[in-house]
Structure formats: structure tokens, C-alpha cells
Amino acid sequence: MMSIPRRRKKSRKMRGSRLHGYGLQRQHRRSGRIGGFGMAGTKKHLWTWVTAYEPDYFGRGRRGFKRPRAVRREIRSINLADLDKMIPELLRSGVAEEREDGRIELDLGKIGYNKLLGRGEVSRPLLIKVESASKNAVSKLESMGGGVILTEGDSDEPG
Template identity: 35%
Template sequence: MATRLRKTRKLRGSRTHGWGQVGQHRASGHKGGLGVSGQLKHHFSSMLRDNPDHFGHDSTRPPHSNDAKRWAAVRDLGDLYERHGREEGGRRIVDLRAAGYDKLLGGGSPGGAYAVIVDRFTPSAAKKVSDAGGEIVGQDDAGAQEIRVEGDG
């Protein structure tokens, strides 16, 4: 490779190699940063000219709810009873509404008969709780009316 014919060989000793004052063509310091840096500071006027909608929100986008949903599984009823449960008339009652849970899911097995108060529940959760001799008061996945699912016990 004939490196002796390249422009760099001719520019040896010239300090800036044709890039003007010392410091130009070095990183990005002379232009105020890389990319979109300084949009609210020293590049503000450029931002207003080139991309005036860069900051702010899009008002046509509908707002979304940030309400976090909490679920509990059937396997957790024992622990939830110890923390949030009460006993009335010989029945163990777990009030998931008061504990902040929105829905009872059907994972696991209940490990006892519980009367569960919850806003929503799955069909498998209702079957498992009723098979264990408990009951659920709330709305099922499809229904809008409040229903009561009771077991054998």
C-alpha cells in the first residue's frame, strides 16, 4: 500500500491538518455536544426552528389509567386469612376488598374452607373454593351482578 502518496503524509507538521484553528474537528466540543444535547439550553433556538414539537405531550393521545390491579390466588387464602381475616359464627372470612385485592385467581388449592369477599373471581377459583366447603361473594368474570357461590360445608 503506497502510504507515501496520501494527503496525510503531506500534512505532517502542519498541526491541524487543514481543519483550521487548533481544537476544531476534535470530538464534538466546538458544536455544543452530540445529537440533541442542549435542546433546552444553548441549542434552544435551533430546537424552536427545527423541531418545535420536541417537548410537550401529544394532546390527541387518550389518557390511560394508572390504577394498579392486585390479584390474589386461591393458594394464598391461608396467608391472607392470617393477615386480613376474621371469624364470624364459626366461618373464616377473608375480605379481599378491604385488603386491596381486585380479583381472586384460581391457582393452587385453598387449604381450608373460607368465605371470600372479592370484587371479581375466575370460574376455577369459584370451583376450588366451593369444593373446599367455602363460598365467594362478588362478581364472576362475565357478570355484572353480584353473585354468591357456596360450597358443601
């Protein structure tokens, strides 16, 4: 004989009992047994239910201030190692150009980055224009014979 798979075990309790321990039939049927219709009692006797299952119902958790997207400034950063891998492609596309003194000049704003980070090494001297750069990145570029030119970002934004 095959058994039928069930989510819960079939209950054998209260079988043969007409009202399953609730006394009168109406004690288990209407809304009085749950403490009122709808959201009645959610600020009184059902408050613990609200805090457990609907914490945002009365505005809890939505306090504070969030800056609008138009005002927020996203920081897109790139490491020196990643930039070094991109140099041949940037030279081909014309975004970066090689100067007479052997340094490669590049504006990171043109490729969508506004911060330079110092992880990794560079294989050639680079002269990079960027809004902000870490101290580690600046020292690594200067030790290779390159440099960083800090440009002005949007003046009305903090940063």
C-alpha cells in the same frame, strides 16, 4: 518503566502537522464547522442528530393520552395458595371469622385486595367477599364447599 493507563490510545496521527488537516486555523475553531450556534439547524441539516440523540426535543414520543392517577384503578390480586397461608394470621387478628357451618368468612377488601386468582389449593372451605374473581378460583372454592360473593367496586370506574 511503568505505563500510564488511558481511556483511549494516545494518537500518533498528525503529529508535527500544525493544523491537523483543517487548512486554516479558523476552519476548526468557530461554530460554522458544526452547522450553527446552539440548536440551529435542528429542523434542517441536523435533523438526523435530533432523531438519534434528542428524540423528545420537539415533542416526539409525548403524544397520546394518559389517564390521571385519580381515575386509574389499580388491581391488587392474590392467589388461593397465598391466601391459604394467611388464614391463621387473619383469624387471630379478627379480619376473618369462622362461622358455625365450618366455613371461614373473609372480606379481601379489608386487607387491600380486589381480585382473587386461582393458582394453588385451599385446605378449608372459605367464603370470600371480593370485587372480582377468576373462574378457576370460584370453581376451586365451590368444590371445597366454600364460595365467592362478588361485591360492587366503585361504580364510576370501568372494569
